[in-house]
Amino acid sequence: MVEMDNPVTRLALALHTDDYHMIGWAPRYLVSDLMHSVSESPILNARVIKINEGPAPLNRRVLVEMRGCAGDDFEPMTSPDFRPLIQET
Known part of the structure; x- marks a missing residue:
């Protein structure tokens, strides 16, 4: 889901399951590339590859693989x- 009014980053991509449970947000440094992909091919597929338990930080708990065009x-x-x-010089 594209968030055009995210209070922290203004533009964000929220990741939800098929039944709309929130997983998290795409990393900020990938948002511009992902937005370009959404505009070219609005179908992006994502799947959870790994879930890290605590003491991993919350923003490092879920590893998601995304595929698209x-x-x-x-x-x-x-x-x-x-x-x-x-x-470099």
Whole structure:
């Protein structure tokens, strides 16, 4: 589910089960790539791969694999979030 008014990040992707139980949110650094994929092919499939029990932090408890289409001309992970923190000289 796309959240256009998320109070923390403004734009977010919430992940729900088929029967609308909330799992969590997609990581912020993936939202722009996922939004592009949603606009190209609105069908994204996700499945839970692993559930980590405590003491894992809450934001690291569920590992989700997502599959979908982003189009042939799309270059993923090119947003500013993926730039190196330190430039090589």
